[in-house]
Amino acid sequence: MTLTLIAAIDRRRAIGYQNKLLFWLPNDLKRFKSLTTGHTILMGRKTFESLPKGALPNRRNIVLSSQAGLQLPGAEVFPTLDEALASCRPDEHVYIIGGASLYHQALPLADELCLTEIDAEAPRADVWFPPIDPATWQEKSRDARPADEKHPCPYAFVDYVRR
Numbered sequence: 001m002t003l004t005l006i007a008a009i010d011r012r013r014a015i016g017y018q019n020k021l022l023f024w025l026p027n028d029l030k031r032f033k034s035l036t037t038g039h040t041i042l043m044g045r046k047t048f049e050s051l052p053k054g055a056l057p058n059r060r061n062i063v064l065s066s067q068a069g070l071q072l073p074g075a076e077v078f079p080t081l082d083e084a085l086a087s088c089r090p091d092e093h094v095y096i097i098g099g100a101s102l103y104h105q106a107l108p109l110a111d112e113l114c115l116t117e118i119d120a121e122a123p124r125a126d127v128w129f130p131p132i133d134p135a136t137w138q139e140k141s142r143d144a145r146p147a148d149e150k151h152p153c154p155y156a157f158v159d160y161v162r163r
């Protein structure tokens with residue numbers, strides 16, 4: 001199984017506020033869709049609830065929750081990360097799509113990180129991506145994009161692999 005963490009982080013690694021994303025970057029959403037479609041996305045219950053139209057189409061949706069018997073349309077619910085990962089096939093590409101609690105739990109297990117590094121500081125945040133230790137993570141590629149009429153600040157798509 002390949003395990004990838006995918007996240008959009010600001011300069012301080014902030015990722016959200018009041019269960020919402022911090023920035024609206026159409027190219028980030030496009031990249032997210034193109035990377036994850038046809039694969040498996042694994043998320044915490046709060047991130048699932050933040051999705052405007054519920055489960056994302058054309059992907060296997062897995063949600064973690066400790067609530068016994070919780071049913072979510074279009075998603076499989078598991079009570080632990082271990083059980084969720086044990087349900088995945090060896091050839092499955094699993095993208096951890098958040099939120100903060102999932103990123104913290106899954107970072108030690110991840111093979112790669114696909115980050116959108118946003119060159120701005122959100123004025124308010126209440127959840128953060130964990131620190132990315134350069135002794136563990138090697139930058140593999142960086143695709144920097146300027147601000148434009150649809151993107152209020154510069155950003156870069158940065159992929160890291162475990163050393």
Ligand SMILES: NC(=O)c1ccc[n+]([C@@H]2O[C@H](COP(=O)([O-])OP(=O)(O)OC[C@H]3O[C@@H](n4cnc5c(N)ncnc54)[C@H](OP(=O)(O)O)[C@@H]3O)[C@@H](O)[C@H]2O)c1
Binds near residue numbers: 080081
């Ligand atoms: N910038 C980005 O790329 C990005 C991406 C995704 C999300 N976000 C943001 O992140 C924030 C949400 O993050 P969050 O950390 O508050 O919530 P979260 O990780 O999305 O969800 C937390 C919930 O997941 C369940 N959970 C987590 N670990 C579990 C485990 N090991 N076993 C069983 N259940 C488990 C629990 O649900 P129960 O309470 O039901 O037990 C827990 O309350 C939002 O602001 C969202 O917008 C940002």
